[in-house]
Amino acid sequence: MLPDLPAVDGVEIRSNGLLLPQGMPFGAWECIGQFVLNAAESVTWWIGDLLVYGQDAFGDRYEQAIARTSLDYQTLRNYAWIAKKFPVSRRRDKLSFGHHSEVAALVESEQDVWLERAERLGWSRNELRRRLRAARNARLMGGTEQRQPLTQAVNLQVSVRQHERWREAAEQMNCSIDHWIVETLDEAAGIRSE
Missing domain, CATH: 1.10.1220 (Arc Repressor Mutant)
Structure with missing residues (x-):
């Protein structure tokens, strides 16, 4: 769950910027930074969920609506695809949207194994990608490919x-x-x- 924005006098959130007061304490700045980073990560999921809902509920009107956005059509399709692959109940709060995108093409049981490893071992998205590629190559080289x-x-x-x-x-x-x-x-x- 996204924590509330810390109450700091003089902080203003606008669509085109974040206004911060002079002399703000480090702790307040740090809390606001964590809120902003969490929100940035959450937005990708929100967009994906919004698109999945729109596909199901509005059909052609959904496509007209996304055509009016400033985001690339393929980017939006990717967000929706990943959101569809991972219902909210399967998403790992401690891992990024990028982590989930790395394993989205796998079957559910494999997704869960890799996400659990990444979470437990603190892997970055790039580390998860590297480990997945190494495992795939090992399977191919070992002749154990299904x-x-x-x-x-x-x-x-x-x-x-x-x-x-x-x-x-x-x-x-x-x-x-x-x-x-x-x-x-x-x-x-x-x-x-x-």
């Missing part, structure tokens, strides 16, 4: 611009473009990833 189900190849002809946008979106989700395309298509088809 047997893949029968697959069907699909050949798509897309513009260079589309491919670049998709590659960038996959990078933001820290996954391969193939994985990102499959996840996105499954989500659009209403299929839960296995």
